[in-house]
Amino acid sequence: xxxxxxxxxxxxxxxxxxxxxxxxxxxxxxxxxxxxxxxxxxxxxxxxxxxxxxxxxxxxxxxxxxxxxxxxxxxxxxxxxxxxxxxxxxxxxxxxxxxxxxxx
Numbered sequence: 001x002x003x004x005x006x007x008x009x010x011x012x013x014x015x016x017x018x019x020x021x022x023x024x025x026x027x028x029x030x031x032x033x034x035x036x037x038x039x040x041x042x043x044x045x046x047x048x049x050x051x052x053x054x055x056x057x058x059x060x061x062x063x064x065x066x067x068x069x070x071x072x073x074x075x076x077x078x079x080x081x082x083x084x085x086x087x088x089x090x091x092x093x094x095x096x097x098x099x100x101x102x103x104x
Contacts, residue, residue: 019058022087025050040103048095055087 027047034040057066059081060073066085071077086092 019061020056020083022055023051023053024055024088025053038104042101042103044097044099044101046097046099048097049088049092050094052094055092056083057085057087059083061085 027050029045031043032040033043060068061084062068069079069082069084071079072082072084074080
């Protein structure tokens with residue numbers, strides 16, 4: 001039996017690369033207006049991705065119509081760690097929605 005040396009002693013070359021985190025903040029606010037004993041009107045405002053923060057895919061990700069950057073998953077390549085696309089729907093912008101809801 002021969003001893004393990006080099007990278008083999010540490011578990012070998014890295015096989016998983018941690019990607020960027022996912023950050024998204026949504027916010028909602030509601031206000032009730034009692035019109036009578038039976039009827040109530042509710043004003044709703046909802047904000048999706050309120051900070052308009054992009055969420056990037058992991059390096060070497062290819063799928064969902066995205067072409068991976070060649071060599072971005074190989075730690076010996078000069079393109080290691082490069083990110084070429086976002087994780088959300090293409091161009092997932094901030095969305096604001098207002099609504100009136102009648103309860104009876």
